[in-house]
Amino acid sequence: MNAQKTLPSYLEQSQQVRERFDRMKSREVILKVKSLGKTFETQKRETVALKDINFETYRREFLCIVGPSGCGKSTLIRILAGLETQTSGEVLLQGKPVRGPGRDRGMVFQGYTLFPWLTVKRNVMFGLEVNNAGRLEAETQALQWLQLIGLEKFADAYPHQLSGGMKQRVAIARALANQPRILLMDEPFGALDAQTRTRMQAHLLEIWRKIDITIVFITHDLDEAIYLADRILVLKPHPGEVQELIEVPVPRPRQMDQFISEEFLTTKARLEELIYSSEAHGEEGEEPYPMMMRLAEVGDNVE
Amino acid sequence: MTRTRWFAVHAELSPRARSLLGFFSFVLPILLWCIVSYVPAVWHPLVLITDPGSVDYFQPDMRVDRATFDQETADATAQNRALPQGVPANPIYLPAPHEVLKAFYTSFTMPPEARDSPWLHQSLWHSIQVIFWGFVISSIFGVPLGILCGTYSPISRLTEPFVEFFRYLPAPAFGALAVAILGIYDGPKIAVIVIGTFFQQVLIIANTTRKLDGALVEAALTLGTKNLQLLSRVVIPGILPDLYRDQRILLGWAWTYLIVAELIGTTTGITWFITQQARYQHFANVYAAIFIIGIIGLGTDILLGLLGKRLFPWDRTVKA
Ligand SMILES: Nc1ncnc2c1ncn2[C@@H]1O[C@H](COP(=O)(O)OP(=O)(O)OP(=O)(O)O)[C@@H](O)[C@H]1O
Ligand SMILES: [Mg+2]
Numbered sequence: 168m169n170a171q172k173t174l175p176s177y178l179e180q181s182q183q184v185r186e187r188f189d190r191m192k193s194r195e196v197i198l199k200v201k202s203l204g205k206t207f208e209t210q211k212r213e214t215v216a217l218k219d220i221n222f223e224t225y226r227r228e229f230l231c232i233v234g235p236s237g238c239g240k241s242t243l244i245r246i247l248a249g250l251e252t253q254t255s256g257e258v259l260l261q262g263k264p265v266r267g268p269g270r271d272r273g274m275v276f277q278g279y280t281l282f283p284w285l286t287v288k289r290n291v292m293f294g295l296e297v298n299n300a301g302r303l304e305a306e307t308q309a310l311q312w313l314q315l316i317g318l319e320k321f322a323d324a325y326p327h328q329l330s331g332g333m334k335q336r337v338a339i340a341r342a343l344a345n346q347p348r349i350l351l352m353d354e355p356f357g358a359l360d361a362q363t364r365t366r367m368q369a370h371l372l373e374i375w376r377k378i379d380i381t382i383v384f385i386t387h388d389l390d391e392a393i394y395l396a397d398r399i400l401v402l403k404p405h406p407g408e409v410q411e412l413i414e415v416p417v418p419r420p421r422q423m424d425q426f427i428s429e430e431f432l433t434t435k436a437r438l439e440e441l442i443y444s445s446e447a448h449g450e451e452g453e454e455p456y457p458m459m460m461r462l463a464e465v466g467d468n469v470e
Numbered sequence: 471m472t473r474t475r476w477f478a479v480h481a482e483l484s485p486r487a488r489s490l491l492g493f494f495s496f497v498l499p500i501l502l503w504c505i506v507s508y509v510p511a512v513w514h515p516l517v518l519i520t521d522p523g524s525v526d527y528f529q530p531d532m533r534v535d536r537a538t539f540d541q542e543t544a545d546a547t548a549q550n551r552a553l554p555q556g557v558p559a560n561p562i563y564l565p566a567p568h569e570v571l572k573a574f575y576t577s578f579t580m581p582p583e584a585r586d587s588p589w590l591h592q593s594l595w596h597s598i599q600v601i602f603w604g605f606v607i608s609s610i611f612g613v614p615l616g617i618l619c620g621t622y623s624p625i626s627r628l629t630e631p632f633v634e635f636f637r638y639l640p641a642p643a644f645g646a647l648a649v650a651i652l653g654i655y656d657g658p659k660i661a662v663i664v665i666g667t668f669f670q671q672v673l674i675i676a677n678t679t680r681k682l683d684g685a686l687v688e689a690a691l692t693l694g695t696k697n698l699q700l701l702s703r704v705v706i707p708g709i710l711p712d713l714y715r716d717q718r719i720l721l722g723w724a725w726t727y728l729i730v731a732e733l734i735g736t737t738t739g740i741t742w743f744i745t746q747q748a749r750y751q752h753f754a755n756v757y758a759a760i761f762i763i764g765i766i767g768l769g770t771d772i773l774l775g776l777l778g779k780r781l782f783p784w785d786r787t788v789k790a
Contacts, residue, residue, distance in 0.1 A: 282689075285707075293690070297693060341693070
């Protein structure tokens with residue numbers, strides 16, 4: 168990779184990008200994570216999943232969280248959602264500490280979690296209905312959301328009749344219909360094929376542009392993180408700690424052809440450096456994969 | 471569809487193959503029964519006397535061992551007496567299919583032998599009522615308790631160990647007790663069915679409830695769903711198709727307790743009919759009555775299955 172030498176630093180930002188970050192930081196802080204720690208206690212041992220995590224997210228920011236497998240990304244986002252309680256530290260949403268799950272934080276999971284017994288429309292209405300919106304009101308709003316994600320034709324279909332990508336779109340609509348302050352997404356496109364995934368990414372950016380929502384998005388796909396994020400929070404494992412909070416220097420609006428731009432490549436190089444250096448330590452308690460003896464015939468070589 | 475595909479693990483069968491195989495699952499045992507009944511070379515350990523000849527203790531329509539018959543024939547031949555005549559026959563407790571079929575018809579059309587004893591359909595109706603009330607009473611308590619146990623761990627720990635213990639106690643053992651408390655009529659019978667069903671019901675439904683995908687509950691939580699709403703809007707609708715399937719299986723179990731239950735106190739219902747017919751050695755009628763129980767049981771289950779398909783259109787686990 169001799170191109171790498173000529174790449175500018177990922178810290179360099181164009182005028183336009185710097186102005187955008189200034190604009191972002193002039194908005195209020197919506198989510199504040201203060202010295203957050205989480206220790207899992209099982210019979211045999213304690214796992215420190217997260218240790219002293221600090222960061223802030225501004226309103227309408229798109230924050231991605233990346234890190235090697237097992238570094239505590241899911242644990243972090245589940246604490247933000249209120250599905251898990253931290254062992255130390257604090258999460259503040261608009262200045263108020265988070266206690267348990269609530270409608271102010273929507274979540275989209277990696278697995279498909281649409282309610283199979285409800286039609287697409289009723290799924291989107293669910294949050295509104297449990298929060299005491301009238302049936303008619305909920306229905307009108309749900310149809311608007313379905314229109315936004317382009318699935319109004321499937322309003323009366325059941326989830327099992329949808330493809331994976333469609334299911335995740337409905338899950339996004341279901342979360343957004345509640346008008347949360349913040350949308351938490353844990354590898355939402357992880358189970359989708361490459362093409363659907365690319366389309367979903369563009370679609371998500373489109374939605375994010377149009378409505379007042381802050382997104383915290385977990386992924387292990389570095390391209391996805393750079394393509395989507397304003398800033399990328401890089402975690403390192405054992406214990407899960409913040410390694411760096413990177414401001415992505417790629418200008419918006421984002422396009423596919425930016426994948427080969429200098430800003431993109433230099434950011435990716437930095438992410439790889441961070442992640443592979445921490446991954447080199449290997450997972451805790453994990454031994455190197457064993458060397459395998461040769462079972463194929465001598466002379467029958469594939470490489 | 472090729473033969474190898476048929477024997478793939480969990481092979482998908484075409485609708486035609488499914489109904490064909492289902493048909494044969496009934497035809498094969500009936501065929502076996504026909505062979506045993508109508509082919510004299512198969513089994514037929516007895517001889518049905520048509521003419522006693524010179525054997526004084528033989529009578530027409532009497533069934534004797536083949537060995538006895540051969541012995542008497544040999545003796546008669548040696549002494550030049552008139553030979554007894556007979557045809558190979560099966561024991562009286564194994565009537566032939568056509569006899570049972572005939573009994574099936576006549577038991578509905580012939581008035582009962584003893585005066586003011588009930589007709590078969592009246593006995594049956596009585597049995598169905600006992601089953602119905604037993605199952606309904608058990609379900610009224612068992613289903614909600616099972617759902618609560620499967621949802622809330624403290625309730626589960628407070629209830630299930632005892633239920634687990636109690637379900638090993640044979641329900642009929644409570645028969646005498648039930649008579650002492652509830653009298654000799656339908657009360658104790660229903661009680662035995664309730665005892666036999668309830669404890670299994672709680673455990674099975676608790677397990678079904680626990681199998682609900684936790685991610686659905688978490689998704690509902692992040693949408694702002696609170697305590698009781700979680701139960702009514704997520705847990706119950708989420709388990710409903712499985713709960714329905716459990717109830718169908720449990721109803722089948724309730725039927726298996728029927729006969730014991732009906733022997734308690736004054737014998738009634740289909741059990742009374744069966745014991746009565748067996749006493750007169752009308753075994754064809756006994757078989758007919760037993761088969762009717764099977765037909766009613768299978769019939770309700772098929773109907774409930776079809777109903778389930780309409781009730782739960784999202785349920786993918788039932789075959790279309
Ligand atoms: N319920 C739990 N009990 C015990 N340990 C847990 C529990 N949940 C997570 N952990 C541990 O915490 C650490 C972080 O897990 P987490 O699922 O948050 O990682 P992750 O970054 O989301 O991984 P991946 O990229 O594979 O999804 C892991 O070492 C895991 O074993
Ligand atoms: Mg994870």
